[in-house]
Amino acid sequence: MAKKLMKGSEAIGEAAVQAGCKLFFGYPITPQNEIPEYMSHRLPQVGGTFVQAESEVAASNMIYGAAGSGERVFTSSSSPGISLMQEAISYIAGAELPVVLVNIMRAGPGLGGILPSQADYFQATKGGGHGDYRLLVLAPWSVQEAADLVQDAFDLADYYRNPVMVLGDGLIGQMMEPCEFKEGRVPCKPLPPKTWAATGCKGDRPTNIINSLYLDAKELEDHNQKLVAKYEAMKKDEVRFAEFNTGEKADLLIVAYGTVARVCVTAIEDLKAEGIAVSMVRPITLFPYPYEKVKEEAQKAKAVLVVELSTGQMIEDVRLAVEGRRPVHFYGRQGGMLISPEEIVAKAKSILAEAPAPPLKRETKREARNG
Amino acid sequence: MQNDVIMAGFGGQGVLLIGKMLAYAGMHQGKEVSWLPSYGPEMRGGTANCTVVISDRPVGSPVIQCPRAVVAMNLPSMEKFEPDIKPGGLLLVNSSLINKEPSRKDITILKVPANDIANEIGNPKGANMVILGAYLGATKAVELAEMEKLVEETFAHKPKVVEANIKALRLGYELGEGAKMKKGAA
Numbered sequence: 296m297a298k299k300l301m302k303g304s305e306a307i308g309e310a311a312v313q314a315g316c317k318l319f320f321g322y323p324i325t326p327q328n329e330i331p332e333y334m335s336h337r338l339p340q341v342g343g344t345f346v347q348a349e350s351e352v353a354a355s356n357m358i359y360g361a362a363g364s365g366e367r368v369f370t371s372s373s374s375p376g377i378s379l380m381q382e383a384i385s386y387i388a389g390a391e392l393p394v395v396l397v398n399i400m401r402a403g404p405g406l407g408g409i410l411p412s413q414a415d416y417f418q419a420t421k422g423g424g425h426g427d428y429r430l431l432v433l434a435p436w437s438v439q440e441a442a443d444l445v446q447d448a449f450d451l452a453d454y455y456r457n458p459v460m461v462l463g464d465g466l467i468g469q470m471m472e473p474c475e476f477k478e479g480r481v482p483c484k485p486l487p488p489k490t491w492a493a494t495g496c497k498g499d500r501p502t503n504i505i506n507s508l509y510l511d512a513k514e515l516e517d518h519n520q521k522l523v524a525k526y527e528a529m530k531k532d533e534v535r536f537a538e539f540n541t542g543e544k545a546d547l548l549i550v551a552y553g554t555v556a557r558v559c560v561t562a563i564e565d566l567k568a569e570g571i572a573v574s575m576v577r578p579i580t581l582f583p584y585p586y587e588k589v590k591e592e593a594q595k596a597k598a599v600l601v602v603e604l605s606t607g608q609m610i611e612d613v614r615l616a617v618e619g620r621r622p623v624h625f626y627g628r629q630g631g632m633l634i635s636p637e638e639i640v641a642k643a644k645s646i647l648a649e650a651p652a653p654p655l656k657r658e659t660k661r662e663a664r665n666g
Numbered sequence: 667m668q669n670d671v672i673m674a675g676f677g678g679q680g681v682l683l684i685g686k687m688l689a690y691a692g693m694h695q696g697k698e699v700s701w702l703p704s705y706g707p708e709m710r711g712g713t714a715n716c717t718v719v720i721s722d723r724p725v726g727s728p729v730i731q732c733p734r735a736v737v738a739m740n741l742p743s744m745e746k747f748e749p750d751i752k753p754g755g756l757l758l759v760n761s762s763l764i765n766k767e768p769s770r771k772d773i774t775i776l777k778v779p780a781n782d783i784a785n786e787i788g789n790p791k792g793a794n795m796v797i798l799g800a801y802l803g804a805t806k807a808v809e810l811a812e813m814e815k816l817v818e819e820t821f822a823h824k825p826k827v828v829e830a831n832i833k834a835l836r837l838g839y840e841l842g843e844g845a846k847m848k849k850g851a852a
Binding site for chain 2: 298300325326409410465466469470471472473554557558560561564631633635636637
């Protein structure tokens with residue numbers, strides 16, 4: 296397929312169809328209404344089914360049920376709608392079912408506003424529902440990447456039998472950019488047959504039961520440990536990030552994800568023109584988080600700046616990664632206000648004006664001792 | 667090399683459409699492009715705007731606080747975006763509907779009687795095409811031929827519309843090309 300100018304929401308919908316998703320259950324909410332709209336006319340063309348449920352609670356339980364059949368299934372919503380889905384998402388994670396969730400974040404809390412935000416980072420990465428579970432979370436920064444990650448999300452969900460969330464902001468949903476769907480895409484993970492699916496067996500195999508209830512404590516603990524093993528495997532194999540200007544020593548390391556990282560790239564180029572070297576790590580998976588990469592690049596810089604459309608959420612993971620070795624600063628806007636390159640340039644300069652040079656020599660020794 | 671522009675006007679004046687056409691034509695010409703609409707709550711008859719970036723390199727920020735150019739199809743749009751234009755930038759004013767003088771002295775101001783021209787050539791809905799042509803003439807953000815090809819494709823099922831819109835584009839383009847640009851203009 297040739298490059299087409301597509302809205303992020305349409306690209307996400309088409310990506311799901313390209314990935315073989317035949318079922319969509321959802322409920323409208325701005326700023327992602329173009330996703331269900333697209334699915335509503337596109338799915339019937341490929342023999343699929345689109346259902347506008349009576350609420351997000353219903354939609355999320357419909358994807359729970361549909362995923363149990365082994366079909367590829369998908370829903371999308373925006374922040375308050377995703378909150379309503381948390382109970383079912385916890386059940387889906389507990390029952391180990393593959394579903395793809397898209398959250399096009401808007402500003403909160405509560406109904407908040409309809410403009411772009413990144414304030415659902417905690418909810419997405421730390422388990423928004425109850426119980427010990429994790430979503431695999433992917434954060435695109437462009438329309439093309441959104442399309443690519445949605446397709447990968449279906450493979451990852453199937454492979455790990457775990458819900459995968461694609462976390463974008465209002466800009467990703469609304470923006471138009473060139474987007475291409477390549478012919479003959481190869482799945483990013485091996486896809487074993489879904490022998491666990493409840494497909495109706497008519498007595499010719501043992502019954503498959505899909506459930507998240509374990510009343511025996513030991514049995515549940517074993518199940519918890521099985522889930523942990525899965526999350527550990529994700530941490531080992533699925534960490535994704537992009538880097539910019541890394542390699543050399545830098546005055547400052549910026550850590551940002553999603554569309555905010557693009558604004559940072561423009562700021563970094565402006566700073567470079569003024570002789571200030573700034574590197575960037577852009578996490579693409581938010582869970583698992585690229586702790587090692589952030590740590591490595593932070594040590595090449597004098598200080599770290601985290602930029603988010605929130606009051607500071609991902610910064611906690613950056614602090615975990617940096618382990619106190621460098622000062623970690625924050626710049627964020629909220630409420631749907633966007634960040635301009637000029638603001639980041641000003642913040643970077645003010646940090647560098649106050650930052651004393653880190654005691655590199657002593658620290659190198661200490662790090663060596665710590666192995 | 668990057669061209670970026672905010673196109674703004676009343677809902678219905680076709681500013682989102684010409685923004686999309688600009689992005690499409692840029693893409694067809696092998697450029698990196700982005701198109702970002704404003705999607706805040708608006709009442710009927712309210713303002714609409716979009717930001718288009720056309721660049722030789724991957725587009726960094728699709729949000730442009732200080733654009734190199736602004737196309738203002740009505741007065742509220744001019745009042746909202748004139749102060750944000752980069753020094754040395756370009757303001758295209760739809761002088762058919764905007765009687766007020768812009769106040770900036772450090773930018774190029776190009777007055778385009780877009781509705782009048784569109785009416786004169788019997789294409790009253792083509793005011794947006796006139797001002798799009800003027801923008802192309804002044805900035806050469808994409809080639810006129812590329813845009814004409816796009817008009818032919820977009821309105822392929824309506825040959826009369828193609829002809830009328832290409833005429834509007836060309837008249838605008840001539841106006842834009844003749845504009846005296848200030849140094850460093852978009």
